[in-house]
Amino acid sequence: MCYSFQFVMAIILVLSTSTAMAQTQQDSVIRELSLKEIEIHSTRKSKQPRTTFYQSSMLASTEDILARVEGVNLIRRGPIGMEPVLRGFSAGQINVVIDGMRIFGACTDKMDPVTIYTEPVNLKSIDIKYGGDGIGMGATIGGTLNLKLADALIDSNARFRGSLASGYYSAATAVQNAVVMNYSEKKWAIRFSGVYRKGGDYTDGRNKKVDFSQYGKVNTSVSGKYLLNKNSTIKADFLLDDGWNIGFPALPMDVGYAKARIASVTYERNNSSEFLQELEAKIYTNSVRHAMDDTQRPAIAMHMDMPGQSHTMGAFLQFRLQKMGIHAIRVKSDFYYNSVHADMTMYPKDAAPMFMLTWPKNHQMVTGLFVEDEMYLSNNSRLGLKLRIEAANAKVTDEMGQDQFSVLGYDVHGPVNRILKNANISYTRFLSSMFTVYLSTGFNERFPTTSERYGFYLFNQMDNHDYVGNPLLKNEQAWNTEFNLLCATKDWSWKLSAFSSRVAHYIMGRTQPDLSVMTTGASGVRSYENIPSARLFGAESSFNYQLLNRHLTFNNTWKWLRGKDNENTPLPLISPLKIMTSVRFKHRTLFFQVENEISSKQSEINVDFGEGVSPAYTLFHIRTGYGIVMKRHKLDFSLGIENLLNKAYADHLDWGTTLRPGRNIYGLLTLKF
Amino acid sequence: MKKLYAFVFLLAILTACKKDVDNENITDPKEGLKKISEAYAPGISTKIELWAKSSLTTGYNQLFVALYDSVSNQTITKAEVKVLPVMDMEMNGMHMSHSAPSVQPESDRAENTLFPLAAVFTMPGNTDQNKWSLEVTIKRDGQNKTGTARLAAEVGSSSPERVKMLTTAEGDKLVVAYFFPIHPKIGINELEMIIYRQQDKMSFLPADNYLLTITPEMPAMGHGSPNNVNPVYTKNGYYKGKVNFTMTGDWRINLDLAKAGQKNTTFFDLTF
Numbered sequence: 001m002c003y004s005f006q007f008v009m010a011i012i013l014v015l016s017t018s019t020a021m022a023q024t025q026q027d028s029v030i031r032e033l034s035l036k037e038i039e040i041h042s043t044r045k046s047k048q049p050r051t052t053f054y055q056s057s058m059l060a061s062t063e064d065i066l067a068r069v070e071g072v073n074l075i076r077r078g079p080i081g082m083e084p085v086l087r088g089f090s091a092g093q094i095n096v097v098i099d100g101m102r103i104f105g106a107c108t109d110k111m112d113p114v115t116i117y118t119e120p121v122n123l124k125s126i127d128i129k130y131g132g133d134g135i136g137m138g139a140t141i142g143g144t145l146n147l148k149l150a151d152a153l154i155d156s157n158a159r160f161r162g163s164l165a166s167g168y169y170s171a172a173t174a175v176q177n178a179v180v181m182n183y184s185e186k187k188w189a190i191r192f193s194g195v196y197r198k199g200g201d202y203t204d205g206r207n208k209k210v211d212f213s214q215y216g217k218v219n220t221s222v223s224g225k226y227l228l229n230k231n232s233t234i235k236a237d238f239l240l241d242d243g244w245n246i247g248f249p250a251l252p253m254d255v256g257y258a259k260a261r262i263a264s265v266t267y268e269r270n271n272s273s274e275f276l277q278e279l280e281a282k283i284y285t286n287s288v289r290h291a292m293d294d295t296q297r298p299a300i301a302m303h304m305d306m307p308g309q310s311h312t313m314g315a316f317l318q319f320r321l322q323k324m325g326i327h328a329i330r331v332k333s334d335f336y337y338n339s340v341h342a343d344m345t346m347y348p349k350d351a352a353p354m355f356m357l358t359w360p361k362n363h364q365m366v367t368g369l370f371v372e373d374e375m376y377l378s379n380n381s382r383l384g385l386k387l388r389i390e391a392a393n394a395k396v397t398d399e400m401g402q403d404q405f406s407v408l409g410y411d412v413h414g415p416v417n418r419i420l421k422n423a424n425i426s427y428t429r430f431l432s433s434m435f436t437v438y439l440s441t442g443f444n445e446r447f448p449t450t451s452e453r454y455g456f457y458l459f460n461q462m463d464n465h466d467y468v469g470n471p472l473l474k475n476e477q478a479w480n481t482e483f484n485l486l487c488a489t490k491d492w493s494w495k496l497s498a499f500s501s502r503v504a505h506y507i508m509g510r511t512q513p514d515l516s517v518m519t520t521g522a523s524g525v526r527s528y529e530n531i532p533s534a535r536l537f538g539a540e541s542s543f544n545y546q547l548l549n550r551h552l553t554f555n556n557t558w559k560w561l562r563g564k565d566n567e568n569t570p571l572p573l574i575s576p577l578k579i580m581t582s583v584r585f586k587h588r589t590l591f592f593q594v595e596n597e598i599s600s601k602q603s604e605i606n607v608d609f610g611e612g613v614s615p616a617y618t619l620f621h622i623r624t625g626y627g628i629v630m631k632r633h634k635l636d637f638s639l640g641i642e643n644l645l646n647k648a649y650a651d652h653l654d655w656g657t658t659l660r661p662g663r664n665i666y667g668l669l670t671l672k673f
Numbered sequence: 674m675k676k677l678y679a680f681v682f683l684l685a686i687l688t689a690c691k692k693d694v695d696n697e698n699i700t701d702p703k704e705g706l707k708k709i710s711e712a713y714a715p716g717i718s719t720k721i722e723l724w725a726k727s728s729l730t731t732g733y734n735q736l737f738v739a740l741y742d743s744v745s746n747q748t749i750t751k752a753e754v755k756v757l758p759v760m761d762m763e764m765n766g767m768h769m770s771h772s773a774p775s776v777q778p779e780s781d782r783a784e785n786t787l788f789p790l791a792a793v794f795t796m797p798g799n800t801d802q803n804k805w806s807l808e809v810t811i812k813r814d815g816q817n818k819t820g821t822a823r824l825a826a827e828v829g830s831s832s833p834e835r836v837k838m839l840t841t842a843e844g845d846k847l848v849v850a851y852f853f854p855i856h857p858k859i860g861i862n863e864l865e866m867i868i869y870r871q872q873d874k875m876s877f878l879p880a881d882n883y884l885l886t887i888t889p890e891m892p893a894m895g896h897g898s899p900n901n902v903n904p905v906y907t908k909n910g911y912y913k914g915k916v917n918f919t920m921t922g923d924w925r926i927n928l929d930l931a932k933a934g935q936k937n938t939t940f941f942d943l944t945f
Binding site: 302344346348349351352353354355356357400402403404405406407408409456457514515516517518520 | 858859860861891892893894895896897898899900917918919920921922923944
């Protein structure tokens with residue numbers, strides 16, 4: 001959990017309490033330093049002051065929450081479907097998993113990052129581990145974003161509990177309705193959540209409607225839990241997400257539909273007296289269907305159908321071994337199989353339809369073994385060791401795809417097999433009751449993605465190039481180093497992180513003058529290549545201060561990042577310095593919050609990738625809320641104004657510098673029972 | 674005794690198996706072919722049949738001649754076979770005729786009872802005014818006499834057009850025809866073309882000294898495809914290369930023919 005004040009107080013108590021007690025408190029500090037966990041609350045309000053900072057309202061989307069996390073930025077092509085970036089790493093460089101399950105989008109143009117298939121109402125928390133700390137979920141160089149699904153709650157004291165929320169957003173004349181229900185018996189419980197969101201074209205800061213910025217979305221999830229005995233439970237989750245008519249103003253087409261079906265069964269057992277502890281076994285399957293749609297767009301050269309599919313199934317088993325001496329060992333073995341394909345049919349006027357495979361049917365099959373050892377060196381220092389070895393296999397499975405790729409001069413009849421090695425070492429030192437230092441360094445590798453390996457003339461609007469895959473790509477390899485300092489007292493805490501990654505075989509698009517463009521109007525064709533190296537480094541700070549008997553909470557975060565390739569050219573899609581400050585006043589059930597968001601100018605740009613200098617901007621938001629507590633219910637009213645000054649602005653990571661919404665007044669009503 | 678039975682039994686199985694395999698290997702040489710016409714060559718008591726893979730169209734056509742003794746009805750597998758396509762035209766009461774490029778059988782021995790050959794029809798011929806026929810001259814093995822027969826050949830139009838006539842700067846008249854694998858596919862395709870130069874109305878010679886450059890393109894989109902291999906001359910007027918298609922749809926193969934600094938261009942369209 002983010003800045004838990006319990007542990008801060010506990011640190012103060014460390015010296016005066018038993019070592020066993022101290023250790024659990026130290027555990028939470030280490031978690032705090034190696035993991036960014038944002039708790040999501042849908043039925044009850046959190047007691048943690050920082051949660052309200054990330055989850056600005058009950059109806060904030062997963063993307064809204066992510067945007068506020070230090071270390072996370074979003075590449076925006078439309079009002080929803082934003083792509084998360086962890087400290088400058090995105091797409092295949094990071095793992096985005098749902099409750100540990102691997103899931104891959106079905107859009108060749110990255111219009112459906114996995115984060116859009118969940119909603120905060122079906123999440124318990126969002127866990128983010130940067131760089132090598134994130135190798136528990138899969139080989140990665142940039143980290144892991146785990147969207148943890150909310151469990152059904154077995155609580156015989158509250159048989160039926162839930163919440164209803166309804167809100168309106170003025171800028172996009174959007175409505176959002178959400179429901180969460182939990183029903184519990186003695187041995188089992190079932191949880192249901194549903195969200196309906198629909199928005200029209202939004203109005204930007206120049207009071208102009210932004211065409212093709214509408215969206216519609218329904219998300220429902222059912223989760224059941226059964227208590228087998230005192231120590232073990234079995235759990236089943238099913239999640240359904242349907243999006244339709246989702247506008248992408250920065251792209252030449254929209255999304256017709258995006259459908260995800262996610263199912264899993266999990267067995268959990270925890271008995272502290274057994275040799276195997278915290279055992280979790282999960283089997284899962286998911287499928288994503290996606291289709292782009294250009295029929296709404298005026299003046300298109302020709303209509304195109306672009307459907308895609310992605311199917312994944314997998315399983316994992318993880319457990320912790322009973323503590324042996326100074327060692328606390330955790331083991332995880334996992335497997336997944338992902339198969340994707342996407343095609344395109346173009347309908348020119350007075351000519352035959354043209355058909356091609358944009359992702360020839362191909363699969364990735366990965367098995368991995370992860371071992372983590374946490375060594376309790378002394379009362380005030382710990383050494384963590386993480387190792388992951390992965391065997392990965394990729395293959396184009398349909399004949400047409402193989403033939404099609406031979407045109408580019410590659411033979412893709414055979415599979416690609418790789419062994420991926422990831423190792424990370426971390427050291428924590430409790431310097432005093434106030435200061436804790438956490439160091440982490442490691443070597444990481446990742447497997448190229450389907451698009452990077454087998455993509456066939458995928459158009460990138462940003463640099464106006466067609467992209468073709470390169471089956472001969474080497475693994476991207478990174479040396480990651482991170483330094484964290486945490487200072488905490490009873491009333492305030494400050495966390496400073498500095499990090500650096502040196503990436504070898506960095507994968508980037510490079511112009512191929514021999515290839516002719518396929519997309520009408522494109523300026524060239526690029527193929528993915530391993531450039532010798534790239535460097536990413538940056539720093540983050542987050543400060544939290546509670547004063548006036550906790551009536552006032554002050555929150556301030558900074559995120560700063562730089563990226564350079566081997567020729568010292570800035571890497572594309574690197575966010576400029578961002579500072580976010582919020583002051584929240586709270587008295588009983590009334591709160592009032594003022595926020596300030598500053599983004600500096602970004603002149604470290606990659607012109608080749610189509611970037612321009614992005615000007616700085618400053619935004620103000622205000623939010624207020626009041627709750628009426630009734631006998632068994634609680635009614636919450638919230639009201640807020642985002643972009644109070646109606647600033648016309650676009651972020652550096654917004655494709656096509658499409659202006660973001662102007663002044664947005666929202667109101668929402670939540671009934672909790 | 675038991676052993677002997679077992680041996681006989683095994684032998685029976687093995688021979689039975691072998692027979693089966695043999696039966697599978699013997700297939701009708703004309704399977705999948707279509708009979709175009711037949712005629713008797715007078716004087717040498719030979720029946721001539723003309724076969725093709727499908728109905729004849731303008732452009733390159735692979736043809737087969739089958740010969741039978743008209744008395745015994747036995748297949749003749751050794752003979753010298755020569756063909757000459759002839760177009761007979763009736764225009765305003767005037768009769769005219771001309772020929773078209775053809776590829777003669779390579780040997781006097783039939784391949785699987787058939788003599789393969791080819792003709793490049795330069796125009797349709799399926800009316801009373803315009804008629805194609807194939808003049809086939811036979812000299813059977815062991816005979817001195819030759820016999821000639823005319824076999825009618827109805828030729829429709831190919832669509833899109835698979836044959837182009839060009840006149841070069843030096844005044845050479847060229848017949849350029851292409852033929853693909855019958856169904857092109859996405860990916861790499863073997864490309865074959867045939868080019869003949871007209872010597873006079875009735876004779877054509879292989880044009881062996883042209884440098885060909887192909888540029889495939891999709892006219893609807895204006896893009897091409899990479900890594901094509903320009904056709905190079907093999908023999909008998911044939912040029913072989915490779916053409917790549919990245920998607921289905923309407924394609925155009927632009928063709929440059931270069932010789933001694935002079936360049937001629939033409940194109941072929943196809944859809945799949």
